[in-house]
């Protein structure tokens with residue numbers, strides 16, 4: 001059985017991520033989306049919220065599972081009995097960073113291969129940080145994320161405004 005892990009922060013999941021998820025899921029038997037729960041960072045959404053958003057948008061993909069992870073990616077990959085790590089590449093600038101990690105991860109975990117999927121051109125500009133910035137200023141994010149995610153972003157920033 002071919003098991004792959006698609007790791008990321010997904011803070012929040014974007015249409016670009018979803019495109020990669022669908023394409024990767026069609027190539028493997030089981031795709032585990034690993035949501036990084038990094039206790040030293042303060043993401044906009046908690047790991048639980050990010051897992052919930054991903055679960056909603058992936059509910060029609062039967063071979064996709066969502067799990068949060070902490071610590072090293074290589075350890076999570078071994079725990080998942082996976083041999084493939086999926087990463088999306090938007091531009092050459094992504095490649096330098098990704099190459100370094102793919103190579104060092106393979107030294108530590110030789111059974112693991114990183115599979116890069118080139119982002120579709122219509123999502124090459126898109127990142128979670130772009131989405132967060134637009135949402136923070138009540139910008140139109142309908143082209144960037146599914147409606148269920150856009151709703152959570154609006155709620156998040158409405159609540160923040162109320163707290164201030």
Ligand code: PNS
Pocket residue numbers: 007008009010036071072073074101105
């Ligand atoms: O969506 P991102 O922020 O680009 O994802 C980065 C991620 C989660 C893949 C990376 O930071 C990661 O795997 N972190 C876990 C710690 C680790 O193993 N780091 C080295 C490999 S990148």
